[in-house]
Amino acid sequence: MMVLGFTGGALGGHLGGWRHRDSFPTTTMQLQCMIEMAQIAERGGIDMMFLADGNGVRQMDRPELFAANSPSDRPAVFEPVTLFAAVAQHTKNIGLVATTTTTYEEPFSIARKFASLDHLSAGRAGWNLVTTQYVEDSKNFGRDEHMGRVDRYERAQESLDVVRALWDSWATDAFLQDKSTGRYLDPSRVRTIDHRGTHFSVKGPLNVARTPQGQPVVFMAGQSEAGKELAAYGGEGLFGTASSKAQAQAEYADIKGRMPKYGRPPAALKILPALSVFVGRTEAEADALFGELQRLISPTLAVNYLSKLVGFDVTGADLEGPMPQSPGESVGGTAIGRSVLDMATREGLSVRRTYERVLPSMGGNTVKGDPVQVADMMEDWYASKACDGFMLSMPVQPRSLRDFVELVVPELRRRGLRPPEYLGPTLRDNMGLAPPTDPFLAS
Numbered sequence: 191m192m193v194l195g196f197t198g199g200a201l202g203g204h205l206g207g208w209r210h211r212d213s214f215p216t217t218t219m220q221l222q223c224m225i226e227m228a229q230i231a232e233r234g235g236i237d238m239m240f241l242a243d244g245n246g247v248r249q250m251d252r253p254e255l256f257a258a259n260s261p262s263d264r265p266a267v268f269e270p271v272t273l274f275a276a277v278a279q280h281t282k283n284i285g286l287v288a289t290t291t292t293t294y295e296e297p298f299s300i301a302r303k304f305a306s307l308d309h310l311s312a313g314r315a316g317w318n319l320v321t322t323q324y325v326e327d328s329k330n331f332g333r334d335e336h337m338g339r340v341d342r343y344e345r346a347q348e349s350l351d352v353v354r355a356l357w358d359s360w361a362t363d364a365f366l367q368d369k370s371t372g373r374y375l376d377p378s379r380v381r382t383i384d385h386r387g388t389h390f391s392v393k394g395p396l397n398v399a400r401t402p403q404g405q406p407v408v409f410m411a412g413q414s415e416a417g418k419e420l421a422a423y424g425g426e427g428l429f430g431t432a433s434s435k436a437q438a439q440a441e442y443a444d445i446k447g448r449m450p451k452y453g454r455p456p457a458a459l460k461i462l463p464a465l466s467v468f469v470g471r472t473e474a475e476a477d478a479l480f481g482e483l484q485r486l487i488s489p490t491l492a493v494n495y496l497s498k499l500v501g502f503d504v505t506g507a508d509l510e511g512p513m514p515q516s517p518g519e520s521v522g523g524t525a526i527g528r529s530v531l532d533m534a535t536r537e538g539l540s541v542r543r544t545y546e547r548v549l550p551s552m553g554g555n556t557v558k559g560d561p562v563q564v565a566d567m568m569e570d571w572y573a574s575k576a577c578d579g580f581m582l583s584m585p586v587q588p589r590s591l592r593d594f595v596e597l598v599v600p601e602l603r604r605r606g607l608r609p610p611e612y613l614g615p616t617l618r619d620n621m622g623l624a625p626p627t628d629p630f631l632a633s
């Protein structure tokens with residue numbers, strides 16, 4: 191079954207989305223917007239709501255971009271795990287996938303908060319493990335410089351191992367709560383982890399009981415060599431940045447091909463490329479929305495955004511001249527930027543054409559048309575082993591999400607690509623992932 195998630199930012203996924211008349215009137219610190227989106231998605235049986243995250247306020251050195259607030263910059267947002275604890279109380283089925291960095295947080299705290307969220311949501315928690323894309327985040331955590339990629343990923347892998355070991359601290363049946371005998375728990379059904387590694391020393395056990403899913407689902411989004419390897423080693427969901435079907439197919443084969451050496455079947459990881467959906471009842475309606483949104487962005491703002499995305503300054507370049515190539519690899523995120531530059535080279539795009547292509551999707555892939563055209567594209571990618579599903583980005587919230595649920599979901603169901611209702615109560619059930627074994631029951 192095709193897996194579907196959506197990016198839950200209330201600003202929408204298009205740089206001009208929040209200014210559109212059909213967007214939320216205000217979004218800053220509005221719990222109600224988040225609940226409304228989760229409930230709309232749940233009506234359409236969407237598997238998960240995903241929230242990206244970071245810890246630095248970005249773009250303060252680019253006043254135009256800072257003032258316009260691009261959807262990925264998040265100058266004022268809820269901490270996602272806390273937020274999802276609230277959203278969980280207003281929803282029943284949708285998975286809640288929050289981002290937390292292994293570079294600046296300790297594995298014990300990560301294990302604890304996601305285990306709590308899994309309990310609070312009755313088995314719907316997912317952790318998007320990132321190593322932090324934005325280099326300025328370091329300055330909020332007592333470090334002058336962002337850790338280099340090799341160290342970040344080494345730390346990430348160790349963190350992941352520790353988090354999972356902590357999630358396995360308690361047996362499912364450890365808490366007896368027997369009033370007659372006075373035994374609250376069974377001391378033989380818990381263990382410390384006594385981890386001593388390069389980056390962390392953690393005794394354990396975790397002070398949260400084994401969770402409804404056994405372990406929350408682990409997502410990743412890294413696209414570098416180290417990122418792909420870590421996804422093959424331990425990811426269960428992977429967000430991609432491929433900008434063409436051929437590129438998505440190559441990445442799909444590459445990453446799945448790395449899994450057997452870790453003893454993992456390829457089906458244990460669901461690869462979900464980002465997809466911006468511009469859908470209308472007719473193709474003309476989708477075109478109209480697309481045009482309206484593109485007109486909400488000035489060329490100056492567009493070039494500023496493009497510079498941010500590719501990781502070097504494009505301002506001042508001739509808009510009609512060829513898109514410049516990267517002067518070198520940056521320390522932070524480069525995957526989306528690389529994908530944009532590859533596309534510009536492949537298709538011989540000018541600076542203007544590049545940003546016109548990039549802005550609708552903010553760097554990922556775009557589909558535009560009526561429900562059949564949108565479903566055709568999604569089915570084609572899915573059937574051609576370019577993906578296991580999609581991480582949907584909605585240009586205008588809540589309109590685009592509602593349109594997707596009302597127009598595209600029925601078409602996907604008609605084709606048998608999506609189930610008529612949720613397959614089970616947990617995120618694992620809905621993603622078709624096997625539950626992890628409780629090591630106490632296995633031995």
Ligand SMILES: Cc1cc2nc3c(=O)[nH]c(=O)nc-3n(C[C@H](O)[C@H](O)[C@H](O)COP(=O)(O)O)c2cc1C
Nearest residue numbers: 242243289320322323411412413414417429523525
């Ligand atoms: C769909 C998607 C969502 C992402 N969300 C975040 C995020 O919330 N926080 C973050 O620091 N990085 C995020 N990233 C960036 C990745 O974690 C990663 O750092 C980036 O793709 C560069 O890959 P690399 O770290 O393997 O070089 C996201 C990437 C993608 C494709």
